[in-house]
Amino acid sequence: MSYLEKARKLFDEAKAVRRQIHQNPEVGFELPETVELIKKKLDEHNIAYSQLGDTCAIVGTLGDPSKGKTLLLRGDMDAIPMVEEAELEFASKKECSHLCGHDLHATSLLIALIMLKEDEDKLQGQIKFLFQPAEETLNGGKLMLEKGILENPKPDAGMALHMWPNGKKTGILIQKKEALASALNFKIEIKGKGAHGALPYNGIDPVFVASQIINGANGILARELPSNKGASLSMGYINAPGGAINIIPPNAYLEGTSRSLYSESAKHVAQRLPEIVEHIGKAFRAETEYEVAANAPALINTLEMSELVKESAEEALGSEYSVEYIEPILASEDYAHIASHLPESCYFFVSCPSPDEDGNVYAVHNPKVVFNEEALIIGPATMAQAAVNWLKKNSK
Ligand SMILES: [Zn+2]
Ligand SMILES: [Zn+2]
Structure with a gap:
């Protein structure tokens, strides 16, 4: 079964997790409810984890380091201190909201891990995962570095994704080199x-x-x-x-x-x-x-890995979704703190427009933004396929 089909089977579970996080957003470095839910889901799928130092970040590994290299998969999970205006049945219950889509990022990483866990014995190396707080402060990634995310085990490469709700088509967007400022x-x-x-x-x-x-x-x-x-x-x-x-x-x-x-x-x-x-x-x-x-720092993709992610997205998604290279975007992202220390990295976007009745789409951080939840299928499918392919390419 392809990762697209597997992700489709997990779609209801993904939506339930995403909507629960969306309704109960948390801001900054301490995200107790979000972390509790993710830990519960990891437990349900027998994925072992621990806390990174005294932070609320969740880390863990899958696979076998003796077979090859270690790839870090990172998802952020914090909301922003703005009131949501989109009228969703699972709208935020608080004064803060997931207008940057980090509820979908955390869920996408979770779904990718569930699929990779099922294929654990076939992984040609090791996956290290990180659920990270405080991306919106641009200091969360820095704290992850200080607390040792690059040690025990040391990742050889990294991958992360971000939602792009104001694109035209649903699919994957990748920058070859310079990604974000x-x-x-x-x-x-x-x-x-x-x-x-x-x-x-x-x-x-x-x-x-x-x-x-x-x-x-x-x-x-x-x-x-x-x-x-x-x-x-x-x-x-x-x-x-x-x-x-x-x-x-x-x-x-x-x-x-x-x-x-x-x-x-x-x-x-x-x-x-x-x-x-x-x-x-x-x-x-x-x-x-x-x-x-x-x-x-600026977020820079390494060319070889960008190409691998693009090919993996095409392999995973087939002709149903668009997969395209795009120009750099002058927004910023604190995964750059981590990526700048890795020999290889690729950060990609999941284009997930959900137009309102007048055909309008909104960018992240807009109080009216709505994300197409199909992102919870194509994001994890791409991430899992790219992870498997990268480990295979770098196996011993
Ligand atoms: Zn943001
Ligand atoms: Zn963001």
Whole structure:
């Protein structure tokens, strides 16, 4: 039986798990109900697991390391702090919701593992799995590294998937190399001195300094990065509490993000931005503080593995679904923390549009987003087939 047929047989079970997670979303690093459900399902299917250090992440292995290499399969399981607007019979019961589809990611990994467990004696190597919290913070993957996800056993390669609900066709989308951008999320505090707006020389104007920092920081992109290896820089938050038409406030706050598909450019911005902040602050007598909220590298697929995943998707799904290469996307993903340490990796998208009655589809993080649950068939089928093929290719 093909993995597509096997996944179809597990579809009702998959939907039940996904809908239970969807109705009871949890945000961040502690996901007690989600983890309890996944552990219960792993128990039902005799898949052994443990907790990664003192985190709520679930890890385990399948197969036989003496036959070949170790492949890491990773699924995230956290929700986001936004209220869902789609009218689903299994809508979120909380103020947070699975608008990024991580309920489908955790379920897809679970279904892939159930199918691989059935074929365990045929696996030409070892599967290591990770159910990960806090992807949305862009710091969950980093915590996984700190807690030893790359040890005992050390994976030789990794694979993960993400839902893509605003595509045109249902199927699999893969980037050959650059997949997703790096993300440097930062906060800047400018400490000035309040004064009356008519007497600015009595104070240190933090709003003026903030505006110089915004301009100066963009000079990094325009003057210091190679034109073909660019980055973006957006400061989406500016606040100067206590200010008014004629009042210079004491402090100003900026928050923003920089993205790039190129690791050298991302490193350059991460190094130069705090320098620009500090020196512009000093130039105008303000004290500044610069804080990094998250710094995830770009997510880069390795060509050989991308090709293997594409061929595996075609093998698993046949002609019923589309399988295509796509261009890089400038969103970010904290699996990059892990992937950047692996010799081989492929991250792919499950295109799963579910248009509303007017034919509209919505992207992840949109409160109206709806995912086509067929993703719970084609995602796990692709992941399981690609895992089997990768282990076979790398067997002893
Ligand atoms: Zn997200
Ligand atoms: Zn996501």
